[in-house]
Amino acid sequence: MTCDLLVTYLARVTDDDRVFKALADPTRRFLLDLLFARDGQTLTELESAVEMTRYGVMKHLKVLEEAGLVVPRRSGREKLHFLNPVPIRLIHDRWIDKYTERHVAALVDLKHELEERP
């Protein structure tokens, strides 16, 4: 792909596309859950919680960073990873509100109620 074509392609891939693709993988969702439980973790810390090579975790973090779901910050010699909830908020505002949030919430409640029953 030439440089011009790549620029055109990137311009057409919206932020939403990147977020949906990033969220489509279970390992990446697990990494987000880890950061939700404790924000600002290093690669080494995240790696210890996932059964995967360091390189594999790095690749997943890169996808999450490109989607804006993870923001890296330097702290001394360490690189800390922070969960950025804004892209999910934007999708919420763009998609969930639009399709009658109330009905969706009712279905989610029903699912939880049914699953909690023995």
Added chain:
Amino acid sequence: MTTTQPTDTAQGERTLQVYRVYIKTTPEKIWQAITDPEWNARYGYAAPQFFELRPGGSYRSTASEEMRKVSDEMGYGIPDVVVDGEVLEVDPPRKLVQTFRMLMDPASAADGFTRLTYEIFEVAPGVSRLTVTHDVTGAPNVAGVVGGAYEDQGGGGGGGWAWILSDLKSLLETGSVLAG
């Protein structure tokens, strides 16, 4: 959340919240939307914010009409100044650092001053990245509010930074806010 225990501070650990949003606009427009009360009263909590844009300058945010109305209806008082602080670093339109103390309720006020950093970077012509880093070390109540913990409880709790930045993006890109 245990991550905001004051004991973390003693060990030299900071508790940061980091938020990032990409907006189709210039860094100058974002700077104006943050620092000019004509603009910053139009999104998020819609409380006007006044900056003295020099190191050591004052920062304060006054209660919006909506905040006064809700607090009157619910029968508790709200101070005129709901957030105060000091401007620490000014580098328009790239970086703004300030302290930030919430005075809306006694618990948040008791948290004292937190540290807030705005960073703006133009990633491509007309596309800018805004990063908000809120150091809420030892300030669990402020951390809860700006983290959006009270959004579902109504009463103007709001969704914190994620909600404010989503609203700011909407205002700058479309000319109207999410609620409007």
